[in-house]
Structure formats: structure tokens, C-alpha cells
Amino acid sequence: MSDYLIAPSILSADFAKLGEEVDNVLASGADIVHFDVMDNHYVPNLTIGPLVCEALRKHGVTADIDVHMMVKPVDRITPDFAKAGATYITFHPEGSEHIDRSLQLIRDHGCKSGLVFNPATPLSHLDYVLDKVDMILIMSVNPGFGGQSFIPAAMDKLRACRKMIDDAGLEIRLEIDGGVKAENIAEIAAAGADTFVAGSGIFGKGKDSDPNRYDTILGQMREKLAKV
Template identity: 45%
Template structure:
């Protein structure tokens, strides 16, 4: 797939679930082409979010949007098919939860969707170098996963830069995504550090005018 980069991907974890469809529609009106879905199980991360039903609802609300599913869960292989059926266009899994990472990525690929690998702030990029040729996207967590509204971890800038260097050195084509603490003040620097896709939750959905806020974030990225 070809995408016009950089992309802001609103995370519906921060949306108002009582009016989820309206919040998503407001983001789409502002230009959102990706919808980011954070799935938490209360085991790998200290929070529980939602399951395939909400992902399916998001897809129904924005049928033209690219549905980006981030599995922050143990045993992700058990749930891949359910999220594919719910409408996922991309499923990303954590290095930290996949003892057989290559097999998990192949399991996602067999459904004909895009695959991603995720690393926590304290996880070195060296751990995922063996699979960089097998993924469509690498997600750098710029907060410790589990809750929205956290502050961006400053060392993430260097991690993004190094990942971009690795991609260039090895002539690979994966996208670089960042998730956590992205806002109006740091979005430009995050993109300049190498991020192609910036996940934004609270900074979008906590705004009084979601459409205007999304447009503002997009304008900052140029």
C-alpha cells in the first residue's frame, strides 16, 4: 500500500465510548485516514480496553479508514483471526509477548493483512533486527503501555532516529510508527526524528473540537 506520509492516527482509546461513532466521524472530517485501536488485556499491561466488537464498530463508522490494531496482550496468536474478521488492516504485536515472534508474524501474514512489531521504551532495537525484513511497520512506544495521557519519553527521539538509520542502511521498506504522548508541541520533532505515523489519543479526543484539533496536528506536520 502507498500512503501519503506523515500520517496522524487517532487512537480511539481516548475517545468517548458513549459517542464513539461521532468521535471517529469528527476525526475523519478532520482528515483522519487511519484509526488506531489499542487492545489491552489487563495482563501484559495494567489496564483493560476493548475487544474485536469495538474494532468492528470503528470499521463500520469509518469504512474507508485504515484500521490499525495494536495488540498489547499475552498470547496474541489466539486473537489474530478475531481481529482480522473485525476489520483490521494491520495487526502489530509486542516483541515482549511473543516468544516465537517470527511464527506470530507469519500467522498474521497468512490473512493477507499488514504486520507490525512493537517495542517498549526499555527494549533495545537489537531485539527486533532479525524480523525487520518480515514486517510492514515498527511501532516505537514512547510511553510505557497501559494508559493514555502519559508524557512522551524523551529518549524516544534517539530511538526513532536510529531505527530510521537502520531502515536506510538495510534498504528496508517498513513504516515507522510512534505511540504515546504525541501532542501539538512535539509532533513536528517526532516526525523529523523519523516517525511516518504518529498515534495521537488524548491530544485529539480531549479537544473541544476534534475535527479542528486533528486539522491542527496535520498542519503542524506540513
């Protein structure tokens, strides 16, 4: 896959006007809505659940919604997010007792499945389930909070994962999350990523009163990616 997709993380959006925020960022050229689910158990934070996902769909959002579940266990809440309108559901291997079963559960509910890898989590979890994965998400920060700095070692993991996907000949999206911005997105793409999550790097830009404030930052990201 050579097409690049930008996935703003709504964790950094203004929740008082979330529907409007999502509408504006998609109108400015974003591709996917990245939806961070934290449970104050697997990670030390508590965010949003299926009702918010459903509310965005009812609001009229038709773009893919990429639900990143930082929760443990994952199986109980998977059907709820599928029913709420998730397109992708990704989870951390540490959040499941049976990874193969959890991946199949996601697909059985009509969603695309994925695994998420923390900075210190080995890619070996993919060895026997690569054929059941539609997306692999590499964390370039430790999960739980927005606004963190990019961990450089994620580049090596991206390269290794890209080789794994290419060698298998499978169509799997390779996503990166954490510290992504216009200044480093080209380097990240060159390492193998094709899908880019950015929270504060997008929603933290411009003046709230300007509905087109995301045009500039997304334009800069597209310009950088065009040169890779």
C-alpha cells in the first residue's frame, strides 16, 4: 500500500464541540478518525467509550473510525464498538488472554482487526496471526497520555514490521501513533508507515475561531509525504 492516510486523534480535540471538530478536520483533508479508548486499568487514564463513537456516527461522520483500545480485557467491549460504528478495532497483545480469538471476534463483528505494539512490546506476537490482522499500530510513545515526544527506536520497529508485511505479501496498514508532526512525518513514512495518527500535532494548531485552521497543518503534512 503506497497511499498515505492521516488519522487525527480526537483525544486532543475540544470535546465540548466534538462533532464540529471532527467535521472540520475531515473537511481539511484528514482521512480517518482515530479514537483512543483508555480504561484507567491497562493505562493510567480514562477517556471515551462506544456511546461517543455512536454519537459521531449519528452526527453524520462517514469516515473510517479507527478505535484504539487501551483496555484490558478487550473481548467484552469489542461488540459494543462494532455496533457503535467502528471500522477498525485495534488492541494491545497484553490486553487479551487469547490474541487469535480476539482478532477473530473483531472480524466476526464486521470490523477490521489490528494489533498495537508498545515501545517495548516485541513484534513476535504477529508470528502466527499475521493473516488475521488488517492493521498494525506501532506506538512511538508509551500509551496513556497525549502530547508526548516521539521515541526514536520506533523507527527500527517500523522498518522491521514493514519488511514482515512485505515478505508476507499481505495488505496490512502500518500505523504510527505518538509525537507525529509535519517536521518528522516524511522520515516516519520512509521507515515504512502508511497511516499517521496525530493529536496535538493537528488539533493543537491554529485559532479555535477559525473553521479552516487545520488546512495549513494537514497541507504541510501532505506536502512532506508527497516527497517521500
